[in-house]
Amino acid sequence: MNLRQLKYFVATAESGQVSRASTLLSISQSSVTGAVRDLEAELGAKLFVRSAHGMDLTDAGRELLSSAHEILEKVDEATKITQRHSSVRGVVSIAATYTVLGYFLPFHLGRLAHLHPGLEIRLSELNRESIEEGLLSNRFDLAVLLTSNIANPELESETLMRSERRLWVANNHRFMRKGKASFEEIADEDYIMLTVDEAAHTTMRYWSTTGFQPKVRLRTSSVEAVRSLIANGQGVTILSDIVYRPWSLEGKRIGTVTTDIEIPSMNVGLAWRKGADLERPATILIEYFKHAFALPQMQMSLTRT
Numbered sequence: 001m002n003l004r005q006l007k008y009f010v011a012t013a014e015s016g017q018v019s020r021a022s023t024l025l026s027i028s029q030s031s032v033t034g035a036v037r038d039l040e041a042e043l044g045a046k047l048f049v050r051s052a053h054g055m056d057l058t059d060a061g062r063e064l065l066s067s068a069h070e071i072l073e074k075v076d077e078a079t080k081i082t083q084r085h086s087s088v089r090g091v092v093s094i095a096a097t098y099t100v101l102g103y104f105l106p107f108h109l110g111r112l113a114h115l116h117p118g119l120e121i122r123l124s125e126l127n128r129e130s131i132e133e134g135l136l137s138n139r140f141d142l143a144v145l146l147t148s149n150i151a152n153p154e155l156e157s158e159t160l161m162r163s164e165r166r167l168w169v170a171n172n173h174r175f176m177r178k179g180k181a182s183f184e185e186i187a188d189e190d191y192i193m194l195t196v197d198e199a200a201h202t203t204m205r206y207w208s209t210t211g212f213q214p215k216v217r218l219r220t221s222s223v224e225a226v227r228s229l230i231a232n233g234q235g236v237t238i239l240s241d242i243v244y245r246p247w248s249l250e251g252k253r254i255g256t257v258t259t260d261i262e263i264p265s266m267n268v269g270l271a272w273r274k275g276a277d278l279e280r281p282a283t284i285l286i287e288y289f290k291h292a293f294a295l296p297q298m299q300m301s302l303t304r305t
Helices: 003-013 016-026 029-044 058-079 098-103 107-117 128-136 175-177 194-209 224-232 278-290 296-305
Strands: 048-051 056-057 090-095 117-126 142-146 155-163 167-172 190-194 215-220 237-240 252-257 265-274
Touching: 003 029, 003 056, 003 058, 003 224, 016 029, 029 056, 048 296, 056 058, 090 128, 098 107, 098 117, 098 128, 098 142, 107 117, 107 278, 107 296, 117 278, 128 142, 128 155, 142 278, 167 175, 167 224, 175 252, 190 194, 190 224, 190 237, 215 224, 224 237, 224 252, 265 278
Parallel strands: 090 117, 090 142, 190 215
Antiparallel strands: 048 056, 142 265, 155 265, 167 237, 167 252
C-alpha cells in the first residue's frame, strides 16, 4: 500500500466516479482504476461496487476511507514540520462570496495559517456587488469570488480554477441510464434553481442560448435542499463540480450526466482594484494561490474541503 493509492482511492470514494476523480487529480482514468485495483488486490477485499452510475463503497471501502483520511492527514502534518514558516507579519482584508467561502477557502485558510503564522486574515462574506464596491473603496485588499461573474473594468482578476457544470439527477433517473441528456429533454423535467452567488442569473444566461427554458419548480438558496430534492427524485438541476457531493443528507445517491450543449464553467479566483499598490501581506496571498494552483496535486485538496 502506498500514499498514491490512498489518494486515488479517497478521490474516487468522495467524488463517486473514476472520471471525476481523474479530473480532480489531473491524471488519466486508467491510473485511478489501476491504483484502486492494486489496492483491492493488496487488501484482498473489494472496495467498490462498480456500476454504470458510478462507484459505490462496500463495507470494507467505508472502513478504509476513514483510515485513509487519518493516514493522509498525518502525512500532511509531518510534511508541514519541514516547511519553513515565513516571517511576514501584517493584516490582509479579504472578501469572499458564499460559494467560495463554503466550498473553496477553508482548506487554504488552514494552510496559510501554518505557512504564515504572522499573517492576520480578516474575512468577510458578501455578495459580488458589495465586494466590488469594497475593493474600489479600499475596504478590502483582495477578494476571492467567482471571476466568471466579474464585469467591472476597474478590477483586476486572476482565475485560479475552472469548475465544470453538469446535470445533477437522482441515481435511478432515466438520464443516468442514458449517460447524457439534451436541453430539450431537461426542459421537460422539474428544475430546482439554486439562487446563491447569482446562480439563477447565470443559469438563465446559458439556458437562453439553447432555445429552451427550465421548468422551475423551486428557487432556493440552500445547496443541501437542492441535493435532497434531487436525490429524492423531485427534480434536476445544473450546478458546478465544486459544490457536488454524491450523497444527500439522507444518504441517497446523486449522479451527474453530461449535456448535448456545452455549459460554461464556474471560474473561481482573485480580484483586486486595478492599479492598487498592494502591500506585502496581500501579495503573499496572491503568490500562495498562484503557486497552489500551478500544482495539479492541489486539486486533490478540493475534494476534502
